[in-house]
Amino acid sequence: MNHISTARPFPHEQVEQWDEETDVAIVGFGAAGACAAIEAAGAGAAVTLFEAASGSGGASALSGGEIYLGGGGGTDAQRAAGFEDSTEALETYLTMAGGPDADAAKIALYARESLTHYQWLKDQGVPYKGTFLPGKIIEPAEDDTLIWSGSEAAWPFSDAATPAPRGHTIQSMGWGGGRKLMDIFEARVRALGVDVRCDARVLSLVADGEGRVAGLVVRIDGQPRFVRARKGVVLATGGFCMNRDMLRRYAPQTLRLTDPIGEQDNGSGILMGMGVGGDAIHMDEFFTTCPWIMPESLVKGIFVNTHGQRFINEDCYHGRVSRTMLDQPEDRVYLLVDNAIFARPLDIARIEIAAVGDSWEEIERELGMPKETLAATVRTFNRYAAEGRDPMFRKAPEWLKVLDEGPFAALELNVGTSFFSFFTLGGLATRPSGEVLGRAGDPIPGLYAAGRATSGLPRWGHGYSSGLSLADCTFFGRMAGKNAAAG
Ligand SMILES: Cc1cc2nc3c(=O)[nH]c(=O)nc-3n(C[C@H](O)[C@H](O)[C@H](O)COP(=O)(O)OP(=O)(O)OC[C@H]3O[C@@H](n4cnc5c(N)ncnc54)[C@H](O)[C@@H]3O)c2cc1C
Structure with missing residues (x-):
């Protein structure tokens, strides 16, 4: 044989x-x-x-049992939370999220049929409580069922398509539905x-x-x-x-x-x-993702690479930010936070504190970066953040904060040791x-x-x-x- x-x-x-x-x-x-x-x-x-x-x-x-749904005027949960999601916005977002070779035929069909699919899921017996949790979370901690689950409200997506939360999670207590x-x-x-x-x-x-x-x-x-x-x-x-x-x-x-x-x-x-x-x-x-966005105050920090340069608007979906980290040199990046927003990241993320100091210059020295790299980056960021804008990466105003309350810290996300x-x-x-x-x-x-x-x-x-x-x-x-x- x-x-x-x-x-x-x-x-x-x-x-x-x-x-x-x-x-x-x-x-x-x-x-x-x-x-x-x-x-x-x-x-x-x-x-x-x-x-x-x-x-x-x-x-x-x-998995978390979370399914990306919307369009057609919005699901019951989206509408109850005040979002009138359109099929066009869903299609535009999916096209951007699909990258340079997004599958136009699948996207068009899915955007058109998404609400029908939601009903089909319900018909199979999948429960949705219909409650919306705003903010940056990975999965609902309790049994809420609608969250922001992508980069919809972040640039450049927010410029192209009206944002709406579309992460519909099965009603289930805690993570892992x-x-x-x-x-x-x-x-x-x-x-x-x-x-x-x-x-x-x-x-x-x-x-x-x-x-x-x-x-x-x-x-x-x-x-x-x-x-x-x-x-x-x-x-x-x-x-x-x-x-x-x-x-x-x-x-x-x-x-x-x-x-x-x-x-x-x-x-x-x-x-x-x-x-x-x-x-x-x-x-x-x-x-890929390293779950760095919890607690969400960390999203008000800024990422720099080992050259002390920013590389993305940190308010994007945590997976998009994490994937972009891998494009940086030397397999590690730093999340810069001040005392006002500092919080311990989730243990599972395996994110370590790499430097603490009373000034950004001190952090720069501790990390072994050339003078006026990281410190200059923070200065530029702070100057614009004070005006409520981020002309370089277009982080949304609600996530902008002047990082000026010492002590300061650099949290290290290391591709080899953190949880990616x-x-x-x-x-x-x-x-x-x-x-x-x-x-x-x-x-x-x-x-x-x-x-x-x-x-x-x-x-x-x-x-x-x-x-x-x-x-x-x-x-x-x-x-x-x-x-x-x-x-
Ligand atoms: C922790 C975690 C959380 C996640 N959360 C989410 C989320 O909330 N939302 C989301 O959209 N995605 C999430 N994902 C991703 C998502 O769960 C997966 O991409 C998706 O479930 C894959 O489904 P699938 O049916 O293609 O494959 P699977 O669910 O992996 O099923 C494939 C099955 O095929 C079987 N199989 C393989 N080879 C053979 C063979 N030769 N013969 C017979 N059987 C075979 C396997 O044993 C397996 O049971 C998560 C993933 C993980 C790990």
Whole structure:
């Protein structure tokens, strides 16, 4: 028998017999796979879902369960908080957040359908309390469900699109509502009669000489089993932040970071898709964040690099600021604070105090910077902050403060030792329908993908906003399931 490989499809003509058959075979029981299964089964298809782990969840269950939603005049929660979000503003923001190669087709569809998707989530049983928490937070500390979760109110985004908070978090006490979200999805999946197989790792796709995907090979009880998928296979296997070898080849910037966040995230679905000719795009892009914005008084500080120069408006989303830190020299930056705004960052951030002094000149000396670098930066910043403006980086006035109350401190965010969590954003190229595209831009018959196995709405680390990944996984997971069921 032909060797079974993730990187190469098993030839259809060599399948002696199918061990089982289904209409739609879904690989991975995270948010993308669950939503694909719900739609495919809802459309009347026979659906089998294979999950390598012993239960549902993946990275989705570790998440905050926050989903980026809005447009269309606003969700009930947005409107109650006084925000009339427009589809145009959502589309413009997503386009900017998607970076130089934002996926216009997916963005347009998502912006148009976002409110309908919100209703769909509620129909599955996902609870939203509808209460808004203003300010800069990472996730609600209690069970509120609407927060600012991106760079909407920060320059340059705020100039281009009317800002609105769009981070809709599942109602759940404290951080980490992702498990609850997955439990709700799992209950729906099972109620719809999907055949769920856990401890079932998919090893390979099965494809014919023309490149049509006919099924897959899955290991169950230590044995390879051949599964025919009459209508299609959906890859929903997540990203590759846990696969060192793929990181080295495709996203080497991440090798500097010590904290991949995920569950399996070994990129197997991406490799399987590439094996049948699927294009993998933006593979070097990743989300990263060091959670430096809590307590939020720290946002009134300013970041400088080791040359004593500012590099961003600090009121952007913490992930955008963190991603920009990685572009600075010598793998470390300093957050400059005065006595009025000083607060201890979250322990998990592993941010250390690098210097304390009675003047900015003293801080500059302590950090070993040349004279009149850091001190000149603070002087210039302070002069404009006193006028309520930041002409260099356009930080919004509400986050500007003259840093003049000693003692002063420099907090060090060090790429090697601070907590820079990350996950990958690159993956298979897909249409909004979920069809996987080959390198010539043509769909691979019988193959669909969704979630972090694909390059979707979030595809640019500098533009990532909380909730974008689950928005993409849940919505485009649904599209993949629906279209696979239509065969
Ligand atoms: C701590 C944390 C907090 C986060 N918070 C948020 C948030 O609030 N909002 C947001 O939008 N994003 C958030 N994210 C990111 C988001 O959770 C993930 O990007 C998203 O859940 C990925 O979903 P997925 O369905 O693509 O993959 P996953 O949820 O990882 O599911 C993939 C599944 O496929 C299975 N699998 C893999 N390979 C195989 C194989 N060969 N055979 C069978 N099964 C396989 C895996 O075991 C896994 O269960 C967070 C991530 C983390 C880690």
